[in-house]
């Protein structure tokens with residue numbers, strides 16, 4: 001199978017042949033000589049290649065690790081692809097005209113040949129170290145974060161000093177003299193995951209969104225070819241720092257730099273796996289190549305201060321700053337998913353103003369937005385503004401609850417790890433799937449439901465879990481992962497493998513996740529169907545729900561592992577509170593009911609007002625109005641009540657034999673006093689109750705119901721809050737000029753009101769939010785909010801702007817204390833914090849905000 005891969009000599013021949021046959025497109029340059037005397041070569045690919053260095057460029061490096069052959073192979077295939085399609089594919093033609101591709105197919109030729117011929121698992125180069133061992137890990141030999149190690153035989157030995165190796169010093173020399181490079185991709189294997197660069201501060205960088213989007217857009221291209229999506233991972237604490245890597249060196253030069261870890265094996269079956277990896281990367285690289293120019297100095301600048309201006313249950317308004325120029329417009333992107341693409345699929349708006357309102361959204365749902373400026377004349381686009389996260393508000397009858405997995409009830413159980421299973425709970429990340437040593441492994445996750453009222457009706461639910469980033473977590477293309485809601489009667493001990501593996505399921509939630517979309521570093525979620533919401537609702541009475549995730553149960557021949565690892569946020573491997581599994585539940589409550597009798601019922605005609613409720617037409621054809629009013633003070637306190645439904649019920653006591661077209665409307669009116677016909681005729685109508693009654697209904701139904709529609713409910717709500725009287729008028733209409741037709745309504749007219757107990761107004765804002773430094777961490781403290789309705793505090797950090805919304809940043813804290821540490825933040829970086837107080841709805845207070853300035857003393 002190795003014969004399908006090109007040797008280094010064959011590769012050089014191929015490159016020089018390509019140069020010869022495509023002299024205007026390809027130029028091969030030698031950039032250095034290895035320890036064993038091989039040429040290190042770089043291919044410049046661009047239309048009119050003599051001018052390649054004048055255009056913005058992308059750098060591709062492959063196989064810096066000897067055994068990771070995909071980079072080399074992909075580069076050669078991509079060069080062929082570009083040569084063949086340069087005049088066929090308009091987007092490629094455009095990219096090749098305006099930009100340049102620099103490709104070093106193999107940055108470690110000595111190691112590559114050693115891996116081919118002698119020891120396929122070789123990683124380093126082939127330098128002879130001073131103590132007689134061989135090899136330096138070239139991807140530890142760059143200067144950023146370089147660590148000098150004494151163990152020269154280590155696989156990650158980084159050499160005597162930065163750039164001690166011919167290969168790294170060659171690429172450094174090239175990058176240092178080519179400031180036109182805007183994007184760099186370093187191809188490795190394995191894991192099907194992207195690792196964008198970071199500054200090891202575990203905080204978002206201004207260009208973090210650009211890197212995530214670039215990878216996510218490549219994912220959309222992969223998905224078209226193989227259905228696969230790679231993980232996108234950057235800087236989740238406590239990730240080990242990689243010392244002296246190429247990626248961080250390029251990034252330090254202002255280049256957007258990404259490592260792509262391709263495939264599930266270093267040297268896979270060419271036909272079965274390698275070809276798929278290559279085929280999916282070609283369109284993805286082509287797409288990325290098209291972005292090169294958008295990161296050049298010719299591109300428009302990034303949008304500033306992109307943030308939320310307003311949110312309600314169905315819309316989000318965003319604002320930003322930009323030095324206004326006529327030729328600029330803005331593209332807005334929205335997704336409900338973590339680290340999603342920004343392309344035609346997710347574009348939701350094109351505007352010229354510095355504001356955008358996104359409408360028709362779903363209540364209590366998380367949305368992510370970003371934006372780029374576009375120059376109408378040149379077509380060039382700016383980098384992306386840092387992502388803004390927002391959750392739409394609740395509708396009037398709704399509540400939500402974010403419930404984190406319960407520590408002691410969350411862990412994994414392994415078939416062959418019975419003795420340790422108990423110790424996995426609350427400590428270890430969740431292993432799910434199968435491997436040779438642990439056997440079958442299932443995750444068990446328990447959530448306490450005691451914060452949800454017994455009479456809750458669950459409207460929607462989502463289950464979020466974070467697949468951890470691990471290069472070693474290799475997922476082959478088989479099997480699926482399912483989330484099941486378990487029958488609690490069917491097991492007694494959550495830490496017992498047999499009990500949990502055989503526990504009865506009440507239902508499988510949402511769709512199974514296929515191996516191809518189980519992506520590291522990207523939050524995964526399952527959405528509950530209406531039926532699944534009912535199953536969850538049934539668990540409320542037992543105050544707890546238990547889920548299981550299980551994966552494949554058998555291994556095909558030749559495979560030894562198919563295991564995914566999910567974060568639980570707890571324990572030494574956990575990423576902290578921000579990474580715990582979450583159950584996100586939107587619910588409403590069963591309605592309370594109240595009936596209000598009418599206080600006044602009268603009939604108003606040209607003859608004046610009389611007692612008793614009648615309406616219709618008098619014998620001259622003039623309208624006769626029915627008038628009735630209700631005392632709303634009998635309803636519960638408006639501050640803690642929401643009216644969810646309302647109807648006027650009236651009963652007619654007479655009927656007509658002859659048919660007519662008369663229809664009756666009810667209006668919500670504002671009149672000071674009602675005594676005369678004029679008072680009514682000049683009435684101020686506030687709102688029609690949304691439903692009308694035809695005269696034919698009078699015969700067929702015992703009672704007539706006038707149901708309040710949304711707008712009249714809002715008007716009713718306002719009247720209730722203002723403590724006013726509800727006044728209604730029954731108005732007859734006809735197109736036929738009816739005479740002498742009066743309906744007599746009985747005196748038992750009632751207002752039927754359904755309502756729920758729900759606080760309307762948020763608590764007051766937190767006061768005296770202060771920063772200090774303690775235990776090498778930033779500490780935030782604030783004053784207690786003195787209100788019985790306090791549910792807790794919520795603290796977020798945003799690296800770019802003041803968070804105006806509780807979702808707009810990294811969650812630092814949620815709970816009842818009046819202080820928290822920000823465990824993973826850096827002292828060196830400016831940032832903004834906001835603290836919110838919330839009640840049981842939850843309504844969130846206005847934010848209390850504070851800026852951390854690295855130059856200030858705390």
Ligand SMILES: [Zn+2]
Nearest residue numbers: 065068188189
């Ligand atoms: Zn590697």
